[in-house]
Amino acid sequence: MDWGPLYLSLEAALMATVLAGLAGIAIGALLANPRTPGRHFFDAIVAAPMVMPPTVLGYYVLVAVGRKSALGGLYRDVVGSDLTFTFHGVVLAAAIGALPMVAKAARTAFEGVDRKLLAAARTLGAGRVRAFFTIAVPLAAPGLVGGLMLGFARGLGDFGVTLMVAGDIPGETQSAPLAIYDHVQAGREHSALLMSLVLTLSAVAILFAVNVLTARHTRSDER
Amino acid sequence: MTLVVAAEVARRDFVFKVDLTFDPGITCVLGPSGAGKSTLLGVVSGLVAPTRGRVALGDEVWVDTATRRTLPIEARHCAYLFQHLALFPHLDGLGNVSYPLPRAMPRAERRERAHALLTKLGVGHLARRRPGSYSGGEAQRVALARALAMTPRVILLDEPFSALDRERKRPLIALVRELVTELAVPTIAVTHSLGETRALASRVVRMAQGKVLEDGATEVILADAGHDDDLAPR
Secondary structure (H helix, E strand, C coil), X not given: XXXXXXXXXXXXXXXXXXXHHHHHHHHHHHHHCCCCCCHHHHHHHHHHHHHCCXXXXXXXXXXXXXXXXXXXXXXXXXXXXXXXXXXXXXXXXXXXXXXHHHHHHHHHHHHCCCHHHHHHHHXXXXXXHHHHHHHHHHHHHHXXXXXXXXXXXXXXXXXXXXXXXXXXXXXXXXXXXXXXXXXHHCXXXXXXXXXXXXXXXXXXXXXXXXXXXXXXXXXXXXX | CXXXXXXXXXXXXXXXXXXXXXXXXXXXXXXXXXXXXXXXXXXXXXXXXXXXXXXEECCEEEEECCCCEXXXXXXXXXXXXXXXXXXXXXXXXXXXXXXXXXXXXXXXXXXXXXXXXXXXXXXXXXXXXXXXXXXXXXXXXXXXXXXXXXXXXXXXXXXXXXCCCHHHHHHHHHHHHHHHHHHCCEEEEECCCHHHHHHHCCEEEEEECCEEEXXXXXXXXXXXXXXXXXXXXX
């Protein structure tokens, strides 16, 4: 059995989590600030990929960063390869799936931080940036980590957007979910079952870890 | 140095409008809920932006809406003891008290100074413990140590002793008086308690609906106010 697609998925999901983490935590912090104008509208935009058909989302991405698009051309000029139908496309697809999970979790986590603590930090001589990194981020950390883990799990399991943006090229862009689809189509039931079990166990393990983390955080809040 | 607050803030229920000066020493601000006491502290600290007016400490202008000047909150060096203390739950006693110390100072020196302050306030044993495990009085002392760690230019106390019982209140009031005398900075203490006011301040400002009703010596303003017994020996 070829475990290559699983490694490719893991690698892409890890890189996507880093990208979605950086963008999602920043977006979550902005959305959690009551002074951010139009934040409920932007929240809806950020969360939309969670409820949109993956093919529609994939189509938008393909149009936005495809070979003939301005962004796609710029990417090729800078990086030297195309974004679509390459491993980079798999990472982008996974990141798009992970972003709303991370941003939503980050917003909730930052909203849970007592704003009086941030005000206290400011009166104690901290600027906005220092107050954010020394007070808001550590206090929101369990929620942020939970969001990153969910984002990783989401990235690991992406099918539709990956297929649209990166295709299903064995050894290059074929992720584990796509490989399972191919195994089923080709009648390789054993391989499909094994890879499905690995993905299922990963998802359950991640959700269990998120639950434990949340429960610990809740207990420490109650103390 | 004298603190000047001549400011107006449009609140939901009333218009806050004061013209006050505070010399070094403790001034107690009395009034019912919604009188504008916390707004006053907010305007001085920078947490509330006045709609119109001016706040200055000596020659340094902190806010002047006419010239659109606003000194950032972090540059004012206002020690603000919040009613709910706002101790950082993820930091231990040393972490909390060393937070306002300059980051240019070596870490070991910061922690040493923080420890000295905690010890001075009688809570040196809390250096390595987090706020979740403190009693009400201990938390109050750590918060006071943290507020004073920055060498404040103004001290703001919002219901500083409200969470304490009579036995714990008396020594802490004496300690605050001693520290303010030592620092010689304008200090505004918001309280509901006449007993605390008598024990703390030589000047009282009474407020209601965002306006100053009375401003004068404690014994004059409180002459007819009766006595609450929250500090009286039993």
